Amino acid sequence: MSNLFQNDLYTLDSLKPSLIYLIFKQAESLRKSSPTSLLKILRGKLAALLFYEPSSRTFSSFSSAMKRLGGQTIEYQNPLQTSSAVKGETIEDSAIVFSNYVDAIIVRHPETGTVKRMADIVSIPVINAGDGIGEHPTQALLDLYTIWRKHKSLDNLKGLMAGDLKNGRTIHSLLKGLSKFKSNTVYLLSPKELKLSEKDKKEYRDQGVTLIEITSSSEIPADCHYWYWTRVQKERFDDVKEYEKLKLRFILNKKLVNEKAGEKTLLMHPLPRVGEIAVDVDSDPRATYLDEQLKNGMYIRMALLKMILSK
Numbered sequence: 001m002s003n004l005f006q007n008d009l010y011t012l013d014s015l016k017p018s019l020i021y022l023i024f025k026q027a028e029s030l031r032k033s034s035p036t037s038l039l040k041i042l043r044g045k046l047a048a049l050l051f052y053e054p055s056s057r058t059f060s061s062f063s064s065a066m067k068r069l070g071g072q073t074i075e076y077q078n079p080l081q082t083s084s085a086v087k088g089e090t091i092e093d094s095a096i097v098f099s100n101y102v103d104a105i106i107v108r109h110p111e112t113g114t115v116k117r118m119a120d121i122v123s124i125p126v127i128n129a130g131d132g133i134g135e136h137p138t139q140a141l142l143d144l145y146t147i148w149r150k151h152k153s154l155d156n157l158k159g160l161m162a163g164d165l166k167n168g169r170t171i172h173s174l175l176k177g178l179s180k181f182k183s184n185t186v187y188l189l190s191p192k193e194l195k196l197s198e199k200d201k202k203e204y205r206d207q208g209v210t211l212i213e214i215t216s217s218s219e220i221p222a223d224c225h226y227w228y229w230t231r232v233q234k235e236r237f238d239d240v241k242e243y244e245k246l247k248l249r250f251i252l253n254k255k256l257v258n259e260k261a262g263e264k265t266l267l268m269h270p271l272p273r274v275g276e277i278a279v280d281v282d283s284d285p286r287a288t289y290l291d292e293q294l295k296n297g298m299y300i301r302m303a304l305l306k307m308i309l310s311k
């Protein structure tokens with residue numbers, strides 16, 4: 001199966017729906033396997049986790065995925081303070097150095113495009129764990145997987161994305177992912193300052209997804225298949241006052257859920273949340289962000305690592 005992958009995963013661009021469904025199938029099979037049988041899958045394999053930006057879920061789910069499959073990791077949280085990057089080593093040199101020691105590099109970086117630069121220079125697989133405001137392909141795969149597990153399809157869906165649509169890489173990758181499937185409509189709710197860029201809108205529309213911008217939660221349509229809420233990305237603002245002004249413009253709370261969510265509307269968020277989902281939503285059976293979505297992230301990353309690394 002691994003040869004279906006072009007080795008690297010820094011964008012969703014080249015992933016066809018058939019491959020995405022294969023990844024889901026793999027994740028389904030791994031989640032049913034016994035922990036001891038999993039340990040054989042990546043025995044003897046080693047991955048470097050280089051996270052130049054903070055991370056809790058992506059870092060620990062990749063680490064956990066590698067270890068649950070019997071592989072091992074070299075882990076750098078904040079290489080800018082702890083690796084030779086402190087001395088001024090270029091990202092290209094760092095990639096080459098690590099490629100001599102490990103079988104795959106998993107990178108998160110604040111600058112869009114850096115992961116591709118690393119992938120271009122080494123022959124081992126490089127996986128994008130989030131690059132700036134660019135993409136977050138493994139998050140999109142776990143989000144698609146979560147939607148697919150609930151609704152049994154990724155076609156003909158009506159969804160809502162809310163929050164920081166301009167800077168949120170999870171939004172960008174999920175839109176890219178959904179646009180690969182048929183007849184998807186996404187309602188976009190954000191302050192006008194945080195709307196999707198015209199360039200992004202054109203790209204996703206050209207790929208076939210229908211985008212409808214709304215400006216108030218009163219315009220959320222009935223019976224969405226999912227609501228995908230996101231935090232306003234503080235680290236992308238030059239002016240903290242502007243961030244403060246926008247950060248809690250749209251809040252997902254019990255009242256809104258009661259008024260607007262359908263019986264089957266999945267309530268999703270990539271996390272971390274910083275106030276934009278009230279805790280009174282957590283116990284709602286449609287909320288997935290504190291359980292199903294997290295677990296799915298680990299299984300999707302296990303599936304990807306297996307498909308990329310086990311030959």
Ligand code: NCD
Pocket residue numbers: 057058130136139169170230231270271272
């Ligand atoms: C997201 C990210 O890093 O882009 N988090 C994650 O990976 N689960 C979302 C965010 O930070 O807002």
